[in-house]
Amino acid sequence: MIKFLVKAILRDKNRSLLPIIVISIGVFLTISLSGYLRGVMGDMIDQTARFETGHLKVMTRAYAGNKDQMPNDLALLGVNELTQSLRKEFPNYQWVERIRFGGLIDAPDAEGESKGQGPSAGLAIELFSDNSGEVERLNIPHSIVSGRIPQKAKEALIGDEFARKLKLDIGDEITYLGTTMNGSMTMESFTISGTVRFGMAAMDKGAVIIDISDARNMLDMENGAGEILGFSDEGVYFDETAKQTEQAFNAYYANSNDTFAPVMFRLREQNNMANYLDYVDSFASMFVVIFVIIMSVVLWNTGLIGGLRRYQEFGIRLALGESKGHIYRTLLTEAVLVGILGSLAGTSLGLAAVLYLQVHGIDISGMMSGTTMMMPSVLRAKFTTDLLYIGFIPGVAAMVAGNMLSGIGIYKRETATLFKELEV
Amino acid sequence: MSHENIISIEHVSKRFPVGDGEFTALSDITIYFRRGEFAGVVGPSGSGKTTLLNIIGSLDTPTEGTAVVMGRNISNLSHKESARLRNMHLGFIFQVYNLLPVYTVFENVEFALILQHKSAAERKKAVMEALEWVGMAGMARKKPSKISGGEGQRVAIARAMVKRPDLVLADEPTANLDAKNAHAIIQTMKNLNRELHTTFLFSTHDEKVMSYLDRMVHLEDGKVAKDEFIKTKTTKP
Ligand SMILES: Nc1ncnc2c1ncn2[C@@H]1O[C@H](COP(=O)(O)OP(=O)(O)OP(=O)(O)O)[C@@H](O)[C@H]1O
Ligand SMILES: [Mg+2]
Numbered sequence: 001m002i003k004f005l006v007k008a009i010l011r012d013k014n015r016s017l018l019p020i021i022v023i024s025i026g027v028f029l030t031i032s033l034s035g036y037l038r039g040v041m042g043d044m045i046d047q048t049a050r051f052e053t054g055h056l057k058v059m060t061r062a063y064a065g066n067k068d069q070m071p072n073d074l075a076l077l078g079v080n081e082l083t084q085s086l087r088k089e090f091p092n093y094q095w096v097e098r099i100r101f102g103g104l105i106d107a108p109d110a111e112g113e114s115k116g117q118g119p120s121a122g123l124a125i126e127l128f129s130d131n132s133g134e135v136e137r138l139n140i141p142h143s144i145v146s147g148r149i150p151q152k153a154k155e156a157l158i159g160d161e162f163a164r165k166l167k168l169d170i171g172d173e174i175t176y177l178g179t180t181m182n183g184s185m186t187m188e189s190f191t192i193s194g195t196v197r198f199g200m201a202a203m204d205k206g207a208v209i210i211d212i213s214d215a216r217n218m219l220d221m222e223n224g225a226g227e228i229l230g231f232s233d234e235g236v237y238f239d240e241t242a243k244q245t246e247q248a249f250n251a252y253y254a255n256s257n258d259t260f261a262p263v264m265f266r267l268r269e270q271n272n273m274a275n276y277l278d279y280v281d282s283f284a285s286m287f288v289v290i291f292v293i294i295m296s297v298v299l300w301n302t303g304l305i306g307g308l309r310r311y312q313e314f315g316i317r318l319a320l321g322e323s324k325g326h327i328y329r330t331l332l333t334e335a336v337l338v339g340i341l342g343s344l345a346g347t348s349l350g351l352a353a354v355l356y357l358q359v360h361g362i363d364i365s366g367m368m369s370g371t372t373m374m375m376p377s378v379l380r381a382k383f384t385t386d387l388l389y390i391g392f393i394p395g396v397a398a399m400v401a402g403n404m405l406s407g408i409g410i411y412k413r414e415t416a417t418l419f420k421e422l423e424v
Numbered sequence: 425m426s427h428e429n430i431i432s433i434e435h436v437s438k439r440f441p442v443g444d445g446e447f448t449a450l451s452d453i454t455i456y457f458r459r460g461e462f463a464g465v466v467g468p469s470g471s472g473k474t475t476l477l478n479i480i481g482s483l484d485t486p487t488e489g490t491a492v493v494m495g496r497n498i499s500n501l502s503h504k505e506s507a508r509l510r511n512m513h514l515g516f517i518f519q520v521y522n523l524l525p526v527y528t529v530f531e532n533v534e535f536a537l538i539l540q541h542k543s544a545a546e547r548k549k550a551v552m553e554a555l556e557w558v559g560m561a562g563m564a565r566k567k568p569s570k571i572s573g574g575e576g577q578r579v580a581i582a583r584a585m586v587k588r589p590d591l592v593l594a595d596e597p598t599a600n601l602d603a604k605n606a607h608a609i610i611q612t613m614k615n616l617n618r619e620l621h622t623t624f625l626f627s628t629h630d631e632k633v634m635s636y637l638d639r640m641v642h643l644e645d646g647k648v649a650k651d652e653f654i655k656t657k658t659t660k661p
Contacts, residue, residue: 001538008526015526313524318483320536320583321511323504 005334009341015310016338018302023342023399024349026295027391031350032381034284034390036357039382041280045237045273050137051203053270054229055237056093056245058086062259063226070100072181072219072226076262079225086228090245093230096132099124099215100226103178105158105208107166116166120176121206124215137231140196140209146170147194153214156190159207160197168192176208180220188218199378228262239277242266284390291394292401299402314410328407335403336396343395350391357381429492430591430623431457431480436489438475438646449475451646452489457625459590462617464626466634467643473627474595476643480625481514481593482506494590511539515584515622517594522580523568529555530564533583540587554586555579558612574605578612585616591623598630606632 009016049055059067062074076082079097086095101122109115126132127150135141140149145160147170156174168174169192176188190210197204216222230245232238249264268274314327322330361380438450449472457463465473478484479491482498483506491498494513501509510516523532533554537547555561558578563571571579577597584592594613598606610633617624626633634640642650 004527004531004535004538007531008524012526316522316524317535318507319481319510319516319518321507321509321514321539323507325503326507 001330002333005330006337009334009337015334016341019299019338019399019402020342020345022295022298022302023339023395024346026291026398027343027346027395028349028353030284030287030291030394031347031387031391032353032357034287035350035354035383035387036379036381037283038280038384039354039358040379041276041283042382043380045267045276045280047200048271048273049231049237049267050139051198051200053265053267053273054096054227055232055242055267056230056264057266057270058082058228058230058249058262058264059226060260061263064263064265067227070102070226072099072101072221072224073183074260075099075181075221075224075226076228077221077224077260079228080223082262083228086230086249090230090249092233092241093245094133094233095228095230096126096134096137097212097225098126098227098229099212099219099221099224101178101215101219103176105162105166105206106175106177107168108173108175118162118166119206120162120208121203122176122208122210122215124210124212127209127211128213133231138209139198143196143198145195145197147192150193150209150211153211154188154190155193155210157194157196157207157209158192159204160195161204162206162208163192163195170194174208176218178219180218181224182220184220186218186220188214190214237267239266239268242268284386288390288394292397295394295398296401296405299398300405303402303406311409324410328410331403331407331410332400335399339396339399340392342399343392346395347388347391351383351387354381354383354387358383428459429456430459430461430494431455431625432490432492433476433480434490434492436476436479436486436491438472438479438484439487449646450479450486453646453648454489455641455648455651457623459623460617460621461639462614462624462637463639463641464628464633464637465641465643466628467649468629471643472646473643475646477593477595477625477627480591481516482509511536512587513590515587515589515592517577517580517584517592517597519596519599522583523576525568527568528564529560529566529568529571529579532568532579533586536583536587550586551582554582557585557616558582572605574601574609577601577605577609581609581612581616585620585622588620589622591625594624594626596628596630597626598628598633603632606630610636 058076060074060076063071063076066074083095083097101124103120103122105118105120106114107116125134125138127135135149140157150157158168158174172192173189174192176190178186180186196207196209212225216224232241243266246264246266253261253263268277317327318324358381361378363378433453433455436450436453437448439446439448453476465476467473475484479486479498480493482493482501485499494509496505496509498506524535527535530551533551534547537550542550552561552564555564558581560575560578560582563575568576568579580597592613598609601609613624614636616622626637628634637654639651639653641648
């Protein structure tokens with residue numbers, strides 16, 4: 001019987017082609033959209049982790065409360081010891097120290113007169129330490145537009161856009177103007193060793209990247225750091241393990257009233273990441289549900305038309321001694337077969353699109369110029385193995401649901417009425 | 425062959441709801457058919473021929489009265505039981521749209537046997553034999569769209585006969601055929617009736633068909649107007 005059904009599906013283009021096309025499109029959209037959005041969201045989360053939140057982040061309670069203002073007067077002190085103990089207690093994470101600083105960058109000309117100024121978004125990292133992994137983590141080698149990574153004290157990387165705005169070249173001097181940890185004015189000169197573009201509007205505008213030792217000198221932060229970031233050895237954020245680490249760490253200080261006591265946050269709790277993380281998990285299922293509904297309705301309607309056309313066939317089959325239930329079931333079997341065919345086609349197309357977008361991505365830098373979001377400016381899809389099969393859920397479910405609905409007509413109609421179609 | 429009644433229709437009425445009221449298509453019909461008969465229900469259009477055949481074929485049920493076919497009371501059969509009755513004991517031939525267009529001639533005839541879960545070898549043998557009976561063996565691989573109306577009706581006969589049913593119901597089988605094909609078809613059925621002792625019941629207003637019938641039940645306005653037994657010219661070969 002199945003063989004008979006397959007023959008009919010393959011031969012009767014009206015019966016199979018339209019549903020296969022509808023399903024292919026729906027499955028294609030399910031796959032490519034989930035793959036794409038997951039890729040984009042995944043990249044965003046990854047970028048945010050690398051540049052801002054880490055998988056885990058330690059700050060003082062006071063700093064955490066005002067962290068958008070980069071309040072270095074509230075920074076952690078005695079970080080050497082703290083970092084050591086973090087490395088000892090939680091060896092599955094790489095722990096690195098960073099200092100963020102605001103302030104003004106002044107570009108003096110040959111006579112020492114200011115030729116331009118701009119607010120800076122300063123980031124001091126462990127540039128000179130080989131095992132911090134920070135240079136790779138921030139993808140600096142690939143982000144360099146010109147020049148090189150700082151190799152000695154008083155060298156700085158600045159954002160390419162920033163450099164152009166201030167008409168700065170490699171080797172030029174810039175002066176940082178800001179306040180120290182103790183609130184007094186400070187001025188420090190740096191030599192530009194290179195310019196960078198991270199492809200994130202928020203980072204590229206006023207970026208100044210220096211080694212953390214320079215920042216400590218300049219900001220009077222001996223053995224201090226704004227934040228200590230932890231990155232899991234696997235390079236991937238696992239909320240469950242991060243949560244355990246976080247709880248274990250915070251338990252030490254649970255009874256302290258000190259506003260300068262360190263406190264740990266995991267990625268999920270920072271920068272509203274909880275929503276994003278949940279979205280990423282739910283994208284695929286969201287699309288599956290949406291497309292099951294849309295396609296079911298479409299297929300129901302095309303099924304209705306096809307079904308009417310097929311009442312003749314059902315009439316003959318009833319006369320040959322098939323029961324209504326059997327016809328209904330073969331209709332659903334047919335739906336499963338067509339659903340599988342359509343899903344295969346749609347999944348292949350969808351995967352092709354995902355793989356293409358994984359390599360090429362869509363450049364949205366033009367649209368992103370005003371925003372401060374940590375968002376990569378080329379949005380890429382991401383292939384995950386579940387994309388191989390999730391398309392079959394809406395493909396087959398929609399086809400079966402659509403046919404179930406349109407096939408109810410077989411039961412609703414009197415047998416003899418089905419037969420009327422046989423008369424002229 | 426026993427001479428028991430293969431069909432017993434007793435006080436059968438059939439009313440269809442139309443608008444606010446009802447339309448009486450059959451009214452208090454009582455009639456019996458015996459095994460091996462080659463009989464026809466004749467009468468003008470709208471007289472209830474198809475309605476009666478549908479009830480006998482358990483495609484419909486009477487509003488009143490009892491219709492017993494092959495010992496089964498049509499009114500009491502479930503979907504499944506009536507499907508089984510058709511599958512195992514009845515063959516149908518309609519005026520048009522007899523064949524499933526996606527399947528070949530062979531597959532159309534084979535379909536009935538697939539429903540009976542016959543093995544592929546059994547099916548092949550039986551299908552080819554049935555196609556031989558109607559002279560269509562040479563066209564087994566063709567699609568219905570590639571054969572003529574007369575050939576299509578012959579395939580329909582083969583399909584009705586392939587499972588060797590007890591009773592064949594043929595609703596105006598010649599209505600769309602020219603005279604030559606009509607005669608050929610009806611002659612084929614007459615031969616099968618004689619060789620296999622299959623009971624045939626026609627509905628027709630075709631004079632050509634009537635000339636072959638052993639018995640004619642005349643319907644008028646849903647009532648039996650006349651029930652005549654005839655010694656036809658072709659009773660003996
Ligand atoms: N499902 C139905 N609903 C309403 N009326 C019906 C239905 N089926 C049949 N009728 C009516 O019952 C009457 C008898 O119909 P039937 O089809 O049995 O006639 P017939 O003798 O086969 O006619 P024809 O020679 O035209 O095929 C007709 O007037 C028809 O309109
Ligand atoms: Mg009729």
